[in-house]
Amino acid sequence: MNRSHLTIKILLVATLFTTACKHTLEVDPTHLVPEEHMWTTKNDARSAVFATYGLFRAALADNNAYLVYGEMRAGDFKSTTRSDLNAVTSNQLNATSTALEEWKNWRRFYAAIAQANLCLEKLSLVHKNDFRYTAEEMKLDIANVRFMRALTYFYLVRIWGDVPLLTNTGDGNFTPVKRSPADKVLELAAQDATVALAGLPWNYSDISPEMPSPYWAQPGSLWKGIVATKGAAYTLLAHIAAWKGDYLTTEKYTRLAIDNKSKGGYTFVNTAGLTGDAGTFSGAGDNIIFALPFKNIYQESSGSGHIEDWSLAEPYISRITPDIYVPNDTILRIFNESNDERFKVTDGGVAAGSYFTGFGNPIPLFTKIKQLSVSGSNPLRMFQSAIIVFRYEELVLLRAEALLFLGKDADAILQLNGVRAQRGLPDYTAAKGPLRNALLQERRRELLGEGWRWYDLVRFESLGAYTGLKPADIANGAQWWPVSKAVLSVNSEITQNKFWQQ
Structure with missing residues (x-):
């Protein structure tokens, strides 16, 4: 099967599962074929495994959810006219809005978890029923599914805190499930990621003990x-540990991933490679560890799930004003060092760099990410930028963070300067301010628009300084999203997050 046909099949499965999945925790999956005819052939396994990927992508892409959860509450982006986005940027999440209710509903994430649970229970049936589906292939598929379940739970915890923990498909009847403590959910996620790690290869181009034959008979370049991969699993484990404040474990996993970067096939990219048309956000960057692609050549481009749908306007697409923008004064606060290739104001007072267009206008355009699906004017507003989940520069900055909190400042500075050098900046010195602030600022600059800022502020315990939330608000759970009315109405065991009960 060629890549185009495979991709279409994946999207079909994902769409059908997303549509069929009941709201909230009513996640008994509706199959594409009757149960007695499913799980009989190798193709059934392929469809089921990639449906897990497709459903997770749908959860993040739906109405730019990944950006809303990870970026829009943090203060750097402002909305022009949309009341729903204004409510998010001002942390008024109880406002009345159809979009807000969708963002507050975790059903899409649980659809992905339900599919992962189904795969973990049923893939062995395919191995039993179809001799072509070998034990080695099944083990690799299971490793992929465990990674995806771990990643999905990690997102759920970062967004809602305590969440229900489901590890099986149930008996077909809906049973109300209470929320489990976040630490317990993260423990399951870490266990899944650790098991996945043992069964995943570093890359899909080289035959390895974990992958004795080409994955699904496709060349490694396709995957x-x-x-x-092992690199993605190490990165996920490092982030889970950092979220728990276990920086000793974070340091271990980031070191293992970075020390084996040649096996994973990833490295730093320069600024042109980051923001160019064929760069990172095209889904083809050498710095990508794990991403969710939307390739136009495989008929995957879409209007939703891409920051460009909100951030671009003329001359890139036929719209006068974008939905979101970064104000000029905020741009200057973020990019406060000269020679930064991402954005700078030259000695002659001219703005330069690839992150913004029209600096100085009332509403400058955020153009770091601009993967249009067609060349020239784009009246259909279709985009093909990938959602970058993990990339190498972020991993190195996470390692610097771990070293900082372990009291190893000199080693942390080496990691920080590795990223700064890629963007034309001189080495960090103490004269530039406290190292902690420098790390948080570099993550702000480097990862702007990628859905990291809110989570960074939570980890660094800096929400109050940047968002105006009071310590009492944070103690009451203001950092979490409220749970949607739809969830609360069908599951009596779910209670609203404390801060949002008012």
Whole structure:
């Protein structure tokens, strides 16, 4: 099967599962074929495994959810006219809005978890029923599914805190499930990621003990950066540990991933490679560890799930004003060092760099990410930028963070300067301010628009300084999203997050 046909099949499965999945925790999956005819052939396994990927992508892409959860509450982006986005940027999440209710509903994430649970229970049936589906292939598929379940739970915890923990498909009847403590959910996620780690290859181009034959008979280049690998599992484990404040474990996993970067096939990219048309956000960057692609050549481009749908306007697409923008004064606060290739104001007072267009206008355009699906004017507003989940520069900055909190400042500075050098900046010195602030600022600059800022502020315990939330608000759970009315109405065991009960 060629890539185009495979991709279409994946999207079909994902769409059908997303549509069929009941709201909230009513996640008994509706199959594409009757149960008695499913799980009988190798193709059934392929469809089921990639449906897990497709459903997770749908959860993040739906109405730019990944950006809303990870970026829009943090203060750097502002909305022009949309009341729903204004409510998010001002942390008024109880406002009345159809979009807000969708963002507050975790059903899409649980659809992905339900599919992962189904795969973990049923893939062995395919191995039993179809001799072509070998034990080695099944083990690799299971490793991919475990990685995806771990990643999905990690997102759920970062967004809602305590969440229900489901590890099986149930008996077909809906049973109300309470929320489990976030630490317990993260423990399951870490266990899944650790098991996945043992069964995943570093890359899909080289035959290895974990992958004794080409994955699904496709060349390794097809899978680069878009399916789980050891590097992606190490990165996920490092982030889970950092979220828990266990920086000793974070340091271990980031070190293992970075020391084996040649096996994973990823490295730094320069600024042109980051923001160019064929760069990172095209889904083809050498710095990608794990991403969710939307390739136009495989008929995957879409209007939703891409920051460009909100951030671009003329001359890139036929719209006068974008939905979101970064104000000029905020741009200057973020990019406050000269020679930064991402954005700078030259000695002659001219703005330069690839992150923004029209600096100085009342509403400058955020153009770091601009993957249009057609050349020239784009009246259909279709985009093909990948959602970058993990990339190498972020991993190195996470390692610097771990070293900082372990009291190893000199080693942290080496990692920080590795990223700064890629963007034309001189080495960090103490004269530039406290190292902690420098790290948080570099993550702000480097990862702007990628859905990291809110989570960074939570980890660095800096929400109050940048968002105006008071310590009492944060103690009451203001950092979490409220749970949607739809969830609360069908599951009596779910209670609203404390801060949002008012």
